[in-house]
Amino acid sequence: MRDLVIDLDSVVRTFGAITAVDDLTLKVPAGSVTVLLGPNGAGKTTTVRLITGALIADSGTIRVLGFDPNKDGGEIRARTGVVPPKPAMYDNLTGADNLRFAADLWGVNGDGIEAAADRFDISYALDQDVGGYSTGMRTRLALARAVIHDPDVLLLDEPTAGLDPESSRAVLDLIRELAGRGRTILMCTHLLHEAEGIADQVVLMGDGTARTAGHPADLAAAFLEHPTVVFDAENRDQLEKATGHAAVIRHEWNGGLHLTLDSMETLPDLVTELVKSGVRLTRVEPQLPTLEHLYFEMQRAMREEDG
Amino acid sequence: MRWDRVWAIARVDLKRLFKSRDYWIPMSLLAGVFFVVMPFFMLSAMSSVSATSLVQQIGGVLESLPGPIQEGLQGQSPEGRAAYAFAVYLLAPIAIIVPLTISSAVGANTIVGERERGTGEFLAHSPLTEREIYVGKLIASVIPGYLATVVGFAIYSLIVNLKVGPEVGGWFFPTAGWWVLILWVVPPFIAIALSVILWVSARVKSAAAAQQASTLVTLPIIVIAYAISSGLIFDPTRSALAVGLVAWIIAGIGLASGGKAVNRERLLGIGMEGS
Numbered sequence: 001m002r003d004l005v006i007d008l009d010s011v012v013r014t015f016g017a018i019t020a021v022d023d024l025t026l027k028v029p030a031g032s033v034t035v036l037l038g039p040n041g042a043g044k045t046t047t048v049r050l051i052t053g054a055l056i057a058d059s060g061t062i063r064v065l066g067f068d069p070n071k072d073g074g075e076i077r078a079r080t081g082v083v084p085p086k087p088a089m090y091d092n093l094t095g096a097d098n099l100r101f102a103a104d105l106w107g108v109n110g111d112g113i114e115a116a117a118d119r120f121d122i123s124y125a126l127d128q129d130v131g132g133y134s135t136g137m138r139t140r141l142a143l144a145r146a147v148i149h150d151p152d153v154l155l156l157d158e159p160t161a162g163l164d165p166e167s168s169r170a171v172l173d174l175i176r177e178l179a180g181r182g183r184t185i186l187m188c189t190h191l192l193h194e195a196e197g198i199a200d201q202v203v204l205m206g207d208g209t210a211r212t213a214g215h216p217a218d219l220a221a222a223f224l225e226h227p228t229v230v231f232d233a234e235n236r237d238q239l240e241k242a243t244g245h246a247a248v249i250r251h252e253w254n255g256g257l258h259l260t261l262d263s264m265e266t267l268p269d270l271v272t273e274l275v276k277s278g279v280r281l282t283r284v285e286p287q288l289p290t291l292e293h294l295y296f297e298m299q300r301a302m303r304e305e306d307g
Numbered sequence: 308m309r310w311d312r313v314w315a316i317a318r319v320d321l322k323r324l325f326k327s328r329d330y331w332i333p334m335s336l337l338a339g340v341f342f343v344v345m346p347f348f349m350l351s352a353m354s355s356v357s358a359t360s361l362v363q364q365i366g367g368v369l370e371s372l373p374g375p376i377q378e379g380l381q382g383q384s385p386e387g388r389a390a391y392a393f394a395v396y397l398l399a400p401i402a403i404i405v406p407l408t409i410s411s412a413v414g415a416n417t418i419v420g421e422r423e424r425g426t427g428e429f430l431a432h433s434p435l436t437e438r439e440i441y442v443g444k445l446i447a448s449v450i451p452g453y454l455a456t457v458v459g460f461a462i463y464s465l466i467v468n469l470k471v472g473p474e475v476g477g478w479f480f481p482t483a484g485w486w487v488l489i490l491w492v493v494p495p496f497i498a499i500a501l502s503v504i505l506w507v508s509a510r511v512k513s514a515a516a517a518q519q520a521s522t523l524v525t526l527p528i529i530v531i532a533y534a535i536s537s538g539l540i541f542d543p544t545r546s547a548l549a550v551g552l553v554a555w556i557i558a559g560i561g562l563a564s565g566g567k568a569v570n571r572e573r574l575l576g577i578g579m580e581g582s
Contacts, residue, residue, distance in 0.1 A: 015577065054431040054571045078434040088425025090319065092326050097319070104315035105433045145429075 004063070005030045005153055005184040006051055011060030013046055020046040022208035024060070028201070031182040033175060035195035037295055038205035044188035045085065046208075048155045051186070052077050065152060078106065081151035083171075085158040087142030091131035095122060095141050098130055099148060106149035116144035120170055136167035143174055154178055156187040172198065196291050204298050211302050216291060223297040227264050231274075232256040232283035241277055245270055256283060308442065312435055316443025321450060324413060334409045334455065341401040342459030343466065346394065350470040353390045365389040365397075387474030394467040395482055400533040402488050403496060405459060407529050410452030410497050414504040415521035416514050417444045418569060423514055427574035440574075441505065441566040448501050453494065460489055487547045495554035500528045502561030509568035 006028035013021040021043045028034045036044045049055040051064055053073025062069050064076045089098050099113045117123040120140040130138065139159070146154065156175070160168040175185055175198055189195060195202060195216075203213040212219065226249055233239050242259060243251045247266030252258040261267060264286065271284055287293075324330055353362060362385055369377060369392050382388035421427035430440060460481070468478040481489070504521045511517045 049431070049575065052432045054428075054575060055577070074434050074436060077432055080432070082428075082432040084425075084428045084432075086425060088428060090323055090424070090426060092323055093319070097322060101315060101319045102429075102433075104318075105312055105435060107311075 003030045004028065005065055006034075006186060007061075007063040008047070008050070009061045011050060011057045011062060013050060013055060013057050020208055021050065021057070024205075024209050026203060026210055026213070028184060028186055030184055031179070032200040033179045033185045033187070033198050034201040034203060035199040036186065036188040036203050036205050037190065037195065037291070038188075039190055042205040043208035044205055045157055047205075048082065048157050048186070048188060051153075051155060052080055052082060076153075078149075079152045081146035081149070081154045083139075083142055083146045083154075083156045083159045085161055087138060087145075089130040089133075089138060089141065092129055094127055094129055095133070096126040098141060099126070099145060102145045102148050108149050112148055112150075116148040117141075119147070120144045120174075135162055136164045139163055139167050140170055143171065147174070147178070151183070153184045153186070156185070158188055158190070160189070199291075202291065202294070204295065204302075206299075206302060212298060216294065219298070220294055223294055223301055226260050226262060227267075228258055228260050228287040229267060230256045230258050230283060230285045230287060231281065233274075234280040234282060238277075238279045239274075241279065242270065242274055245273070258287075308436065308439055313439050313443045313446065316435070316440060317446040317450070320413075320417060320444065320447035324447070324451060330412070331451075334412065334451065337408060338405050338455040338459045341405050342463045345401075346398060346463055347466050347470075349393060350390055350466065353386055353393065362386050362389045365392060368392075381475040381479065382471075383474060383476075387471070390471045391475055394471050394480065395484070398463075399485070399488060401463075402456060402460065402485070402493055403533055404529060406452035406456040406493055406497050407500050407525060408452075409455050410448050411500055411504055411521050411525045412518075413451055414444070414448035414501045415508055415517040417448055418505060418508040418573070419511055419514050419517045420508075421574055422576045427576065431571040431574045437569050437571065438566060441569040444505060444569070445498075445501055445562070448505070449494075449497055452497055456489065456493065460485075484547065487551070491551040492547060492554065495551060495558040496528065498558035499554060499561050500525050502558065502565035503528070506565040506568040509570075509573050 004027050006026065008024055008026040011021055011024045011026075012019065024043065024047065026034075026047070036042075036047065038044055046055065050057055050062060051069065053064075053069030053076055056070050065079055067073075067075045069076055090101070093101075095117070096113070099116060103109070103113050114123065117126055120143050122137060122140045122144060125133065125137055130141065133141065143159075154175075156171070159171045163171070175187065179185055179198070187195070199216055201213060202216050202219055204211045214222070231239055231242060236257070239257045242248065242257065247261050247263075247270055249260045249262055251260070259270075261270070267284075267286070271281065274281060353365075366385055366389055369380065369388070380388050380392055382391045418427075421430060435443075464480045467480040471480070472478045503524045504517075507520045507524060508517045511520055
């Protein structure tokens with residue numbers, strides 16, 4: 001197993017009577033992309049703040065890059081980049097001023113400023129005051145600011161909230177690029193399609209704790225054990241025959257007949273039987289499990305578990 | 308503490324400030340009125356024939372002063388002596404009011420402003436120590452007030468020398484008392500006020516609340532500083548140095564304890580009253 005870059009063990013953080021993070025254990029290996037999924041209020045933002053030492057945990061242990069944020073927060077923050085949900089800038093300063101400020105804090109020279117701006121295609125607007133930037137421009141500037149010091153760890157907290165598709169793509173491209181260079185990335189989101197295809201690990205958070213975690217494929221195997229296959233036919237009425245088949249767990253009409261089967265191994269038998277009974281099939285399409293399916297299935301399983 | 312990072316904080320705050328006309332135009336007017344307009348017209352009025360009653364009133368005030376101070380008054384005529392007294396003694400408190408007012412206005416917004424804009428989150432995740440943030444903010448608050456005072460003082464000196472100098476035999480200003488006031492007494496009073504104001508700014512919920520609270524907090528400090536500066540200007544040596552020393556000690560204690568009010572949780576807006 002790769003070294004853990006972020007290692008939270010039984011971490012608790014309360015705000016008065018509210019427990020924002022409750023017995024959270026989170027392991028993020030070096031060079032991986034971990035996605036924290038969860039609804040608003042699940043404790044994702046507090047987790048990011050605990051990781052950088054911006055907040056201190058009430059109990060539990062945290063190690064980031066081998067350091068304790070409570071004692072060596074400066075070391076952690078020097079090697080970490082953060083993109084908060086609504087990146088705030090100094091609006092009456094130019095984009096260049098904002099980047100230079102970040103460069104000064106992280107000890108980056110002028111070349112680093114230009115490189116960061118070029119990387120997110122914001123160089124053309126560096127002489128303008130940030131107050132005149134669009135949301136997308138602000139986010140691109142925030143991304144440039146977050147990676148200006150080439151951090152070992154990048155923490156993205158809802159980075160694409162309210163963004164246009166072009167800016168969203170810039171965020172996801174950044175994640176892929178940094179992951180390709182061996183950087184460790186933790187992204188919080190409740191937009192499931194964002195995490196699709198980039199996550200090495202998905203952590204479902206709820207009520208301040210990690211309800212379950214794992215590789216998307218492993219989680220899919222655990223939570224989506226029954227595959228769904230979409231059927232269609234020249235005469236849809238004939239598809240009713242399939243709904244009573246022994247292999248079918250449930251069915252739903254939605255632009256075709258969506259059948260949930262007990263396993264993929266029963267699919268050939270089902271198709272054969274339908275063909276033999278005279279159904280002229282026009283579509284037999286197994287649905288690939290998506291994070292969205294997974295998320296809602298996990299949520300459903302958790303609710304059942306909680307009683 | 309890394310001074311390059313402290314200066315980065317101070318520099319960005321000062322740059323924001325000087326790009327904000329809403330701030331520097333009224334503050335420049337304030338300094339201009341106290342250091343330039345008022346002295347110019349008052350001293351001009353004193354040298355005019357129609358100002359006899361004003362000269363007599365000031366003369367009355369001067370007669371009530373202790374003998375050694377009266378002996379120190381310079382001037383070849385009653386008008387000259389009145390102008391000298393006005394320039395050297397009676398306007399001394401402006402050297403306190405201007406920097407305190409300007410620096411207080413900056414300081415009140417400086418930390419709560421980061422929180423309101425959301426830039427506090429950026430600072431909280433930065434490698435800056437809380438001490439570096441505090442000192443950077445402090446420097447950014449001191450410089451506008453003290454800069455206005457130094458520039459205003461230079462212009463004031465010029466006006467006084469041009470208007471009163473011919474009456475007393477040449478350029479004479481700044482006097483020793485004013486040098487002590489500007490270099491030794493004013494700075495610690497600014498520091499004392501800012502130690503309280505930054506403490507307030509770190510704790511209140513909004514910039515508006517910070518402004519109100521800082522006004523209440525700084526008013527007594529301004530009154531005390533006003534009274535002390537009025538007295539010190541008559542005795543620029545021992546008592547001024549002693550008062551300055553005490554002020555520096557209080558400022559040191561205030562700054563040391565005020566710095567503890569700035570922490571990352573407050574920059575994030577956590578634990579604020581009502582939040």
